[in-house]
Amino acid sequence: MTSSNTVSTAKLREAAEDAYAEEIAALIASDDRPRPPNWRMSPRAVVTYLMGGTLPSGFAVTPKYIGDRRLMEVAVATLATDRALLLLGVPGTAKSWVSEHLAAAICGTSRLIVQGTAGTSEEAIRYGWNYALLLAKGPSRAAVVGSPILRAMEAGRIARVEELTRIPSETQDSFITVLSEKTLPIPELDAEVSAAKGFNLIATANNRDRGVNELSSALKRRFNTVVLPPPATVEAEIAIVESRVAALGRAFEIPAEPPGADEIRRVVTIFRELREGVTLDGKSKVKQPSGTLSTAEAISVVGGGLALAAHFGDGRLSARDLVSGLGGAVVKDPVQDAIVWREYLETVVKERDGWKDFYKAARASA
Structure with missing residues (x-):
């Protein structure tokens, strides 16, 4: 049993040079290109560190930036x-x-x-x-x-x-x-x-x-x-959210199943449509809320939903878990944005195949 006075020494968030020390060391060891004065690796190796890749040794470098x-x-x-x-x-x-x-x-x-x-x-x-x-x-x-x-x-x-x-x-x-x-x-x-x-x-x-x-x-x-622009495609934004949520789950030791691609796709789709003022198929215009609805906020919504599922649900991310955070992300202005959100639910989400559970959960929490 752990004493209540025990203080964990694990860091809540490590600096990049600590969290990715193994990747940095592998890149430095395999880097034979010219380096600017006082740089630890060549410019090309720095870009590989950011974008990801496989080194000649077979070591896999994870992408830090998707774009x-x-x-x-x-x-x-x-x-x-x-x-x-x-x-x-x-x-x-x-x-x-x-x-x-x-x-x-x-x-x-x-x-x-x-x-x-x-x-x-x-x-x-x-x-x-x-x-x-x-x-x-x-x-x-x-x-x-x-x-x-x-x-x-x-x-x-x-x-x-x-x-x-x-x-x-x-x-x-x-x-x-x-x-x-x-x-x-x-x-x-x-x-x-x-x-x-x-x-x-x-x-x-x-x-x-x-x-x-x-x-x-x-x-x-x-x-x-x-x-630095917002992610250019839905798939790119989904990849970013999936990667960052997985990292958050590990860092905070959230005891829940990783979110499925369908749940992340829903959140990303909603954010992109409200952000751009048009549905992904280009057929319908939608009103835009006052907030930015950034990728970082999408990560927070999915991460928050994962925590709800883990600690107050069955460990599986549900529509109810997701919509609990979506309202706060979309509705920054309690009057104007609330109208935008309700209209989007009724004109877009309600009519979308396979989204009935999401619509019901969103209406219940609205």
């Missing part, structure tokens, strides 16, 4: 130059996921990260001070508390900035000297930190945040922008 390979090639090639990388897209298009895996594969750590918010200060981008040392001995290099950006510069690694456009405009300007001159001045010490070879920066931004804190033209020029 256009050329986008990943452009992103990786950018990081091998003096241009920083901006991953742009609507919510749920795997921007943070790709950013994390790029950093893990290239430099071995994805942890050098600044989370952009309205309260992000210059200290989070540049440096702060150890005030005990500052008061005791005055300004010195030892008293400087380096930001993740500064530490990445010193070590020649990749730094990450999440939600760049959430950072106030006056604070964003702190990146300009770092990206253009590859130095970070410390005026208090009449010194500067010069970036070691291998340093670069990956930023992510939600293109629905345009107008929140628009990037200046000077800062935009320092980035090469790669737009």
Whole structure:
């Protein structure tokens, strides 16, 4: 029997470099192509890590990104130059996921990260001070508390900035000297930190945040922008949801049967039709809700349904389990979106062959 005071040491979520350490090691061992300074593997190997593949040894590398390979090639090639990388897209298009895996594969750590918010200060981008040392001995290099950006510069690694456009405009300007001159001045010490070879920066931004804190033209020029689109096909989106839900099930040790393809297809179909405003066969237009209905939300709906089935059902994902999370995903505006959802149920779901159980469950919970 386990004591109630026992604390599990298992991590809820491992960083990419830890979760996929075996794959990274196998790629490094088999990689004989030229590597940019301070990179752990060649650009081609980084793309293989992201897109998946089979190594000459027969080792299988799992895909981390399901989409256009050329986008990943452009992103990786950018990081091998003096241009920083901006991953742009609507919510749920795997921007943070790709950013994390790029950093893990290239430099071995994805942890050098600044989370952009309205309260992000210059200290989070540049440096702060150890005030005990500052008061005791005055300004010195030892008293400087380096930001993740500064530490990445010193070590020649990749730094990450999440939600760049959430950072106030006056604070964003702190990146300009770092990206253009590859130095970070410390005026208090009449010194500067010069970036070691291998340093670069990956930023992510939600293109629905345009107008929140628009990037200046000077800062935009320092980035090469790669737009990550929603999954191009139903099959691609189903593959993404299936893969991520399976990973969630393992991580949270959910005692339920893996969801069948039909259940995932239903959720993906609903999300795509409401997101695009037309049924998959192109025959009927549907009203669109106010939310984005991203792939990430589809993963949450299926994952939540799986937890319901495991802990409050018979361990098999049912229509009732799925619709319990769908309402909250679709209905962000309780007035407008509720009307959209009810109309979609009556005009599309009700008439669809094989969806009667889903329709009844959705109507019961609406």
